[in-house]
Amino acid sequence: MNLSGWLLALIQTTLFVAAAPLFAAWVKALKSRLQNRRGPSLLQPYRDLHKLFHKEVMVAHTASPVFRAAPYIVFSAAILAAMVVPLVAARLPTAAIADVIVLVGFLALGRFFLALAGMDVGTSFGGMGASREMTVSSLAEPATLMAIFTLTMTAHSTNLSTVIAHNLETGLILRPSFLFAFMGLTLVALAETGRIPVDNPATHLELTMIHEAMILEYSGRHLALMEWAAQIKLMLYAVLILNIFLPWGIAADFAPGSLLLGLFAITAKLVILGAALALAETGLAKMRLFRVPQFLNLAFLLALLGMLSQVILEVGA
Amino acid sequence: MNLAQLSLGEQGTLMLSALVLLTSFALLAQARLVACIHVFAWQGALVGLVTALVALTADTPHLYISAALTLALKALLIPWMLHRLVRRLNMHRHVETLMQPTVVLLFGAALVIFSYVVVLPVERIELAATRNILAISLAVVLVGLLMMVVRRQAVTQVIGFMSLENGLFLAAVAATRGMPLVVELGVAFDVLVAAVLFGVFFFQISESIESLNVDRLNRLSETGEDDS
Numbered sequence: 001m002n003l004s005g006w007l008l009a010l011i012q013t014t015l016f017v018a019a020a021p022l023f024a025a026w027v028k029a030l031k032s033r034l035q036n037r038r039g040p041s042l043l044q045p046y047r048d049l050h051k052l053f054h055k056e057v058m059v060a061h062t063a064s065p066v067f068r069a070a071p072y073i074v075f076s077a078a079i080l081a082a083m084v085v086p087l088v089a090a091r092l093p094t095a096a097i098a099d100v101i102v103l104v105g106f107l108a109l110g111r112f113f114l115a116l117a118g119m120d121v122g123t124s125f126g127g128m129g130a131s132r133e134m135t136v137s138s139l140a141e142p143a144t145l146m147a148i149f150t151l152t153m154t155a156h157s158t159n160l161s162t163v164i165a166h167n168l169e170t171g172l173i174l175r176p177s178f179l180f181a182f183m184g185l186t187l188v189a190l191a192e193t194g195r196i197p198v199d200n201p202a203t204h205l206e207l208t209m210i211h212e213a214m215i216l217e218y219s220g221r222h223l224a225l226m227e228w229a230a231q232i233k234l235m236l237y238a239v240l241i242l243n244i245f246l247p248w249g250i251a252a253d254f255a256p257g258s259l260l261l262g263l264f265a266i267t268a269k270l271v272i273l274g275a276a277l278a279l280a281e282t283g284l285a286k287m288r289l290f291r292v293p294q295f296l297n298l299a300f301l302l303a304l305l306g307m308l309s310q311v312i313l314e315v316g317a
Numbered sequence: 318m319n320l321a322q323l324s325l326g327e328q329g330t331l332m333l334s335a336l337v338l339l340t341s342f343a344l345l346a347q348a349r350l351v352a353c354i355h356v357f358a359w360q361g362a363l364v365g366l367v368t369a370l371v372a373l374t375a376d377t378p379h380l381y382i383s384a385a386l387t388l389a390l391k392a393l394l395i396p397w398m399l400h401r402l403v404r405r406l407n408m409h410r411h412v413e414t415l416m417q418p419t420v421v422l423l424f425g426a427a428l429v430i431f432s433y434v435v436v437l438p439v440e441r442i443e444l445a446a447t448r449n450i451l452a453i454s455l456a457v458v459l460v461g462l463l464m465m466v467v468r469r470q471a472v473t474q475v476i477g478f479m480s481l482e483n484g485l486f487l488a489a490v491a492a493t494r495g496m497p498l499v500v501e502l503g504v505a506f507d508v509l510v511a512a513v514l515f516g517v518f519f520f521q522i523s524e525s526i527e528s529l530n531v532d533r534l535n536r537l538s539e540t541g542e543d544d545s
Binding site: 174183298305308309 | 329334418425
């Protein structure tokens with residue numbers, strides 16, 4: 001039981017990491033369709049990663065060891081974070097190791113090294129990107145934690161698996177607090193994964209780029225790891241939102257039938273969420289960098305309202 | 318209170334009222350005039366939906382009429398009138414500069430807490446959900462008031478006023494299962510008349526000071542010679 005649980009956790013994490021480029025490709029393909037373009041095939045990110053892994057690594061002569069180490073740290077942090085989030089089955093042993101605060105910590109660790117690497121070479125773009133990333137994340141993190149605390153207060157636990165199991169057990173209850181937390185977390189996820197109202201994932205040529213500015217100096221396998229980590233992060237936020245707020249279908253035990261059902265459910269949910277994301281990105285324009293704090297302030301406000309209605313509606317009265 | 322004990326209809330009512338509060342905040346934060354009117358229309362639609370849902374769960378058929386009236390007036394007619402007005406004043410691309418948007422929004426959140434604290438002692442209402450809706454509607458009223466205080470633009474001030482009225486209506490529906498139909502009709506047409514009057518008023522203001530920024534009404538100038 002325990003051994004099979006660990007095995008399952010390992011398989012799930014592998015699946016998570018392997019499927020992340022596919023999800024990014026799905027969003028990209030749909031977006032192209034919506035803009036009347038043909039778009040790349042769904043396998044294109046894998047081909048890109050394959051190509052990058054076989055290319056020579058060029059490192060600027062001003063780079064310090066931090067620059068070389070950062071891609072590995074960022075990538076491992078992303079994998080560790082992916083381990084904590086239940087994808088197909090809840091109650092896996094890996095979920096018991098770390099709770100949601102550690103998850104936010106893993107993401108922060110990755111981001112910290114990403115920003116360090118951006119500044120390391122000393123180019124102006126890297127420094128600019130790093131400073132912007134830190135601005136965004138310092139505003140997004142309180143909102144994330146506030147939204148997540150709203151959820152964990154309902155389940156009386158900060159463990160993700162427990163939260164999901166609790167939501168599964170209680171069934172459908174329309175909670176205003178969950179609605180607010182959902183909206184807040186969605187806005188944060190858009191900002192953190194560098195999607196369109198905050199950052200444009202499809203450009204290297206804008207002065208307002210954030211994520212691309214930081215990894216501008218990378219090449220070869222370093223770049224591959226960085227991009228893969230970004231794709232994992234996108235998938236991670238998507239799965240987190242889906243499985244917390246709409247946990248139906250996730251496997252609660254390790255029987256093959258329920259695991260298959262869980263796999264099918266999460267695939268279907270991701271397909272729909274990807275479509276929604278593509279639709280939103282087509283409809284929205286990227287906002288000015290100076291308006292990003294306002295955007296994240298709105299996210300924080302939503303999370304705060306969620307927390308308030310949680311405390312007042314369900315705990316206080 | 319345990320939300321799981323409430324019926325699905327009551328949960329839905331709570332949820333929709335929370336959304337009304339959300340639109341109140343959206344109004345507070347929205348700088349674009351036309352978008353502001355759209356958000357106001359959504360708020361009216363949500364209030365109408367709450368009314369219909371209360372009519373369904375509490376089995377009070379006369380509330381259907383006021384729901385339909387709310388939907389027709391506050392979600393369609395008044396926003397349309399405001400929209401036409403803004404177009405005729407050639408202000409549909411107007412973006413207001415907000416003062417201290419972050420502080421104002423946090424102040425709005427503080428008002429929400431305040432209204433919950435105020436409503437907390439209210440015990441003798443048969444439904445547990447009602448008290449929360451009462452708190453939410455009080456918050457909508459206060460946020461509408463805040464909007465009237467912080468905005469300088471006449472149209473957005475009027476929208477703040479109308480959203481304040483939405484909050485009052487929500488409270489009436491939730492707390493008393495709706496007022497008598499005559500009163501409701503009277504209030505609804507009052508609001509409509511107010512909207513028309515405000516429209517006339519806008520024209521007067523914009524003709525006399527060539528702007529709808531009400532801050533400029535504070536300035537006294539007889540000939541308007543040094544108006545810098």
